[in-house]
Amino acid sequence: MDTDSPHSTADRSLTTSPTSSGPEMHRSGERWPAYLATDLLLVIVFAGIGRTSHGESLSGILVTAWPFLVGALLGWLACRGTRHPAAVIPTGLSVWLCAEVGGTVLRTLTGQGTALPFVVVSLLTLAVLLIGYRLVLALRHHLRSC
Template identity: 50%
Template sequence: MTQTTPTPVRRPAATSTIVLAAVADVVLVLVFVLIGRSSHSEGFSLGGTLVTFWPFAVGLLVGWLATRAWRYPVRVVLPGIPIWLFTVVVGMFLRVLSGQGVEVSFVIVALIVLGVFLLGWRLIASAISKRGAGRTGVTR
């Protein structure tokens, strides 16, 4: 009889991990909005920031729901990449529907910056997690 190595079971993320991941995503989308408003000399106003922020926040929510990101919120490929793309695509679509400007250059900048933000922290978290797992001998 051959002996097989059991496949490690991946447990869904802890509630604290889910909350931290969601907060990180929301904060980074907000930072994107604030940087954009600042670079266009729009300055900070709560109303203006909310007008710019809400389409991307809805896109982020759609991405979380579509991928059921709460199961494994720190993974890069799934749910990270779809969350990033939903945030940009739905955000731009809602900007168009609400009469906000959408230029090709803005779409490109949003893809790049939100990609770096939303995937970047996941890559860092994954690297830290793998590094810690290697030290303790635990597989994740």
């Protein structure tokens, strides 16, 4: 990767390759537990928002969240999220899609609701949460390096 290219910093912020080796990439790789915890916390926040919007108590938040938590963990494993936890691609995208698909499949298998409006709302909300914070971090990193 040409480090003199005006796009190299932005590219590195969104994705990583074997040749990207800036100090920010190393720091985020060392902080993967914080990124994993953030992803799992955001899935729980998603479940909490959903429960309160339907007038349900927060006491059952883990019952609502567990299918999506399992999916998010599978996403981390699928893309080896510990390598580049801050990357929108592959980590953010993988965690989001696996949380959504895994969550929907597990909800279906366990008799929980999977109506189309729920799937659309969960798809969009999880995208904003799980990809959104990575985009904000990538933008912040890009602006600092300008």
